[in-house]
Amino acid sequence: MFEDFTLFPEAASTVAGGIDRLYFFLIGMTTFAVAGILSALILFSIRYRRRPDRAAQQIDGSVPLEIIWSAIPLALWVFIFGWSAKLYLEIHTTPSEGMTYFVTGKQWMWKIQHPTGQREINTMHVPRGEVVILKLVSEDVIHDFFVPAFRIKQDVLPGTQYTTIWFEATKVGTYDLFCAEYCGTKHSEMIGSVVVMDPADYQAWLDGQPAGQDPVDAGRVLFENLRCVTCHDAGSGQRGPDLSGRFGRPTSLSDGRTVLFDESYVRESILEPKRRLSAGYQPLMPTYTGQVTDTQINQLIAYVKSLANSDVAPKGGDADGGNGQ
Amino acid sequence: MTAASKQHASTKESNYLTAGYGVRSWLLTVDHKRIALLYLISLTTFFSVGGLFAVLIRLELLTPQGDLFQSETYNKLFTMHGIFMVFFFLVPSIPAVLGNFFLPLMIGARDVAFPKLNLLSWYVYAAGGLVTLFAMFAGGVDTGWTFYAPYSSTYANSHVILAALGIFITGFSSILTGVNFIATTHRMRAPGLTWMRLPLFVWANYATSLIMVLGTPVIAVTILLVAIERLLHVGIFDPALGGDPILFQHLFWFYSHPAVYIMILPGMGVMSEIVACFTRKRIFGYKIVAMSSLAIAILGFLVWGHHMFVSGQSMYAGFVFSLLSMLVAVPSAIKVFNWTATMYRGSITFATPMLYALGFIGLFTIGGLTGIFLAAMALDIHVHDTYFVVAHFHYVMVGGMVMAYLGGLHFYWPKMFGRMYHEGLAKVAAVMIFIGFNLTFFPQFLLGYLGMPRRYHVYDEDFQVLNVLSTAGASVLGLGFALPICYLIFSLKFGKKVGDNPWDAAGLEWTISSPPYEHNFHEIPEVTEEAYDYGKREAARV
Ligand SMILES: [Cu+2]
Ligand SMILES: [Cu+2]
Numbered sequence: 001m002f003e004d005f006t007l008f009p010e011a012a013s014t015v016a017g018g019i020d021r022l023y024f025f026l027i028g029m030t031t032f033a034v035a036g037i038l039s040a041l042i043l044f045s046i047r048y049r050r051r052p053d054r055a056a057q058q059i060d061g062s063v064p065l066e067i068i069w070s071a072i073p074l075a076l077w078v079f080i081f082g083w084s085a086k087l088y089l090e091i092h093t094t095p096s097e098g099m100t101y102f103v104t105g106k107q108w109m110w111k112i113q114h115p116t117g118q119r120e121i122n123t124m125h126v127p128r129g130e131v132v133i134l135k136l137v138s139e140d141v142i143h144d145f146f147v148p149a150f151r152i153k154q155d156v157l158p159g160t161q162y163t164t165i166w167f168e169a170t171k172v173g174t175y176d177l178f179c180a181e182y183c184g185t186k187h188s189e190m191i192g193s194v195v196v197m198d199p200a201d202y203q204a205w206l207d208g209q210p211a212g213q214d215p216v217d218a219g220r221v222l223f224e225n226l227r228c229v230t231c232h233d234a235g236s237g238q239r240g241p242d243l244s245g246r247f248g249r250p251t252s253l254s255d256g257r258t259v260l261f262d263e264s265y266v267r268e269s270i271l272e273p274k275r276r277l278s279a280g281y282q283p284l285m286p287t288y289t290g291q292v293t294d295t296q297i298n299q300l301i302a303y304v305k306s307l308a309n310s311d312v313a314p315k316g317g318d319a320d321g322g323n324g325q
Numbered sequence: 326m327t328a329a330s331k332q333h334a335s336t337k338e339s340n341y342l343t344a345g346y347g348v349r350s351w352l353l354t355v356d357h358k359r360i361a362l363l364y365l366i367s368l369t370t371f372f373s374v375g376g377l378f379a380v381l382i383r384l385e386l387l388t389p390q391g392d393l394f395q396s397e398t399y400n401k402l403f404t405m406h407g408i409f410m411v412f413f414f415l416v417p418s419i420p421a422v423l424g425n426f427f428l429p430l431m432i433g434a435r436d437v438a439f440p441k442l443n444l445l446s447w448y449v450y451a452a453g454g455l456v457t458l459f460a461m462f463a464g465g466v467d468t469g470w471t472f473y474a475p476y477s478s479t480y481a482n483s484h485v486i487l488a489a490l491g492i493f494i495t496g497f498s499s500i501l502t503g504v505n506f507i508a509t510t511h512r513m514r515a516p517g518l519t520w521m522r523l524p525l526f527v528w529a530n531y532a533t534s535l536i537m538v539l540g541t542p543v544i545a546v547t548i549l550l551v552a553i554e555r556l557l558h559v560g561i562f563d564p565a566l567g568g569d570p571i572l573f574q575h576l577f578w579f580y581s582h583p584a585v586y587i588m589i590l591p592g593m594g595v596m597s598e599i600v601a602c603f604t605r606k607r608i609f610g611y612k613i614v615a616m617s618s619l620a621i622a623i624l625g626f627l628v629w630g631h632h633m634f635v636s637g638q639s640m641y642a643g644f645v646f647s648l649l650s651m652l653v654a655v656p657s658a659i660k661v662f663n664w665t666a667t668m669y670r671g672s673i674t675f676a677t678p679m680l681y682a683l684g685f686i687g688l689f690t691i692g693g694l695t696g697i698f699l700a701a702m703a704l705d706i707h708v709h710d711t712y713f714v715v716a717h718f719h720y721v722m723v724g725g726m727v728m729a730y731l732g733g734l735h736f737y738w739p740k741m742f743g744r745m746y747h748e749g750l751a752k753v754a755a756v757m758i759f760i761g762f763n764l765t766f767f768p769q770f771l772l773g774y775l776g777m778p779r780r781y782h783v784y785d786e787d788f789q790v791l792n793v794l795s796t797a798g799a800s801v802l803g804l805g806f807a808l809p810i811c812y813l814i815f816s817l818k819f820g821k822k823v824g825d826n827p828w829d830a831a832g833l834e835w836t837i838s839s840p841p842y843e844h845n846f847h848e849i850p851e852v853t854e855e856a857y858d859y860g861k862r863e864a865a866r867v
Contacts, residue, residue: 005787006775006787007771007775008774009774009775018703019703019706019707022701022703023698023774026694026697026698026701026704029694029697030691030694030695030697033690033694034687034690034691034694037661037686037687037690038687040665040668041665041668041686041687044665044671044673045673045675045683048604048668048669048670048671048672048673049672049674049675050605050672050673050674051672052867053867054867055605055672055863055864055866055867056604056605056606056670056671056672056859056860056863057606057671058606058607058859058860058863059606059607059666059670060609060610060611061609061610061611061612061613061663062610065662065666066610066659066663069658069659070659073654073655073658074651074652074655077651077652077654077655077697077700078648078651080651080697080701081647081648081651081700081701083701084647084702084703084704085647085702087702087703088634088640088702088703088706090703091706107480140475141473141475141476141479141480142473142475142570144635144710146776146778148707148775148776149776151706151707152706152707153635153707153709153710154635154637155635155636157564157570157571157637158475158563158565158570159564159565159569159570160564163637176776176785178776178778178781179778180709180710180711181473181710182400182468182469182471182473182476182710182779182780183476184400184467184476184480184481185397185400185467186396187396187400187780187781187782188391188396188780188781188782188783188784189396189783
């Protein structure tokens with residue numbers, strides 16, 4: 001049990017260093033404060049222990065002291081807030097370019113789909129030095145995608161919305177993946193690993209996998225088979241919006257609001273089409289809940305996304321970064 | 326206190342313990358002191374049950390494999406540990422036992438404002454406890470004490486409704502106690518006892534009562550909604566039914582963060598009493614310490630979102646909650662500084678209660694400052710839902726609250742029963758608890774940063790060394806807790822008899838007999854001085 005003993009986790013992502021620096025700063029602050037309080041307690045305990053010839057001196061308090069020891073911690077903690085908020089903003093803002101993986105959590109496993117369609121369970125191969133964006137969703141309860149070596153963690157919610165997290169691995173290796181949100185009986189076995197490879201090795205690994213169906217092609221086939229095409233085709237236009245050139249851009253809703261046309265919005269529109277209706281259309285579309293699997297939804301999203309790429313329209317990113325709420 | 330001398334009456338007079346015999350005289354009592362003892366017995370029972378679960382958890386975690394229990398069982402163990410410790414021990418602990426007993430005595434009243442309501446609150450508490458115990462014997466519940474939906478509302482196959490019902494019922498006892506304390510503090514103070522003369526223990530319990538009355542209904546509603554979704558399949562939290570799982574977390578933490586202050590504020594009140602008595606000084610910065618309790622009670626309602634930085638909550642909400650969480654730490658820091666400053670130029674002795682007070686200051690400081698780690702959003706991403714969080718809240722709840730509870734119990738024991746416990750054994754227990762506690766929970770900070778998630782039945786082998794240390798600490802801690810139960814009970818019959826004021830402490834509660842008469846004060850005293858008037862006593866001593 002001692003051979004693997006360590007007190008500090010490996011750091012293998014671009015954000016890990018920043019978080020560790022904040023951690024060490026806070027350890028410094030805590031050590032300093034605890035040492036200060038402890039010295040005062042020990043010093044006073046010895047110096048002012050009861051003696052028959054000395055009475056306790058009654059002191060009411062001191063306004064200047066109260067101000068000092070309120071203001072110093074306050075200033076320090078507001079500074080820490082600023083520091084951590086800046087870092088959080090960095091971690092929370094998803095880069096606009098990256099490899100998008102779909103990750104589905106269910107009791108008690110992780111299902112992973114690569115951008116090129118390959119699928120894995122509980123293991124996730126990624127190239128080093130590339131931005132990897134994860135679109136996370138759960139089939140049942142809340143899970144949480146946690147890779148300690150990357151210092152990232154994000155709840156994975158059931159429903160129509162993806163949560164998003166990203167990382168860029170900096171070191172080749174195999175790293176633990178844990179479910180961090182309690183999700184039932186085998187919560188502690190909902191674990192896996194992230195395998196970081198050199199880009200060339202990753203490509204070789206991909207080539208060695210059973211060729212996954214290209215998600216865009218598969219999505220195109222589904223788009224026809226599920227008859228999406230009858231309402232959403234560029235030509236027909238009247239019953240449902242034309243989907244080309246829409247992905248990644250704001251789209252207006254029938255209630256006057258605007259929403260970013262992203263992965264979550266496509267997923268929601270397939271599962272609960274009436275919740276946020278595109279402006280100018282009737283609520284005619286039926287729900288596809290139960291008729292499409294998560295994999296198929298991912299393929300449909302890939303196809304709809306490709307419509308944006310094929311169009312000349314400027315390509316938008318996942319600008320709000322975070323969690324797709 | 327001026328009325329002190331007049332309170333002495335013949336020693337033959339019956340006290341609250343001898344005022345009636347038999348089960349009826351206890352179960353139908355409306356005497357706040359007897360009700361406090363009813364609570365003391367039931368709370369100790371639940372603490373022991375919760376503690377037993379903790380022992381089993383630590384035993385299982387001695388090895389990385391799940392070799393002692395099935396996963397189902399392990400999950401039920403940590404759930405029941407949390408439920409019993411939070412809802413049936415920590416939340417009621419100091420208010421229900423020491424508050425019930427001493428709040429009226431400290432303000433010169435013959436009872437609380439609504440004595441029958443007070444008895445009712447114990448029955449409600451006991452009923453809730455029995456329902457939850459029944460849920461445990463029927464097979465237990467495995468949702469974690471946090472009952473996160475949709476796991477609790479749809480997926481869990483255990484006795485969720487029954488356990489939740491127990492918590493729902495017990496909540497009303499909190500509300501009743503809160504209402505009673507607020508009314509008592511407003512209406513029953515002795516003549517001359519102005520707000521700024523109140524002992525800080527009264528201030529702390531008053532602030533706590535405000536949170537109890539305002540916060541508890543929210544957890545009741547939340548539990549009710551889980552039950553409605555579970556029984557009637559109305560979509561509230563489960564997206565499959567059209568609900569929103571984040572809504573549950575907002576509602577749950579809207580109560581459960583303030584509940585942290587329900588659990589710690591009364592302990593801070595006890596701290597002020599002990600520190601003043603054993604340094605022979607008025608508390609440094611009395612007004613600031615009193616007002617910081619109110620500040621904590623109010624600000625405590627505005628920070629619940631710090632439990633949700635990785636939940637998918639909006640980033641901007643996260644910023645607000647993070648900043649407010651930094652602010653709420655300030656009044657706690659002020660208290661720590663003021664207790665420490667109170668020792669300056671004091672005349673300090675180190676009886677058992679003072680040992681617990683010193684332990685509290687050290688451990689609460691660590692518990693509070695590691696809270697800053699968790700309020701710092703970027704760092705929380707990494708340590709959220711790991712053992713770092715477990716260590717943090719045990720430093721606050723056990724290192725803070727349980728230390729204060731034990732300190733208070735030792736401090737007030739001679740007043741409650743007229744006899745003193747064995748001081749040597751008590752010191753041994755205090756030191757054991759301090760060492761055992763640190764050995765149990767300090768390694769968990771390291772485990773958390775290493776990335777060990779909480780609520781893991783089986784874990785990675787890399788984490789074993791620290792887990793073994795933690796379990797070793799837990800065994801010392803367990804023995805430390807068992808010791809007071811033994812020598813305190815022993816002292817009831819064999820302890821040395823003490824006078825009215827064995828600590829030579831200031832405060833109305835020390836002017837009456839030990840144990841107190843049935844109606845506390847023969848004559849309602851008139852108060853002419855500030856709290857903690859130790860100056861005269863010190864002048865007389867030297
Ligand atoms: Cu999980
Ligand atoms: Cu909180």
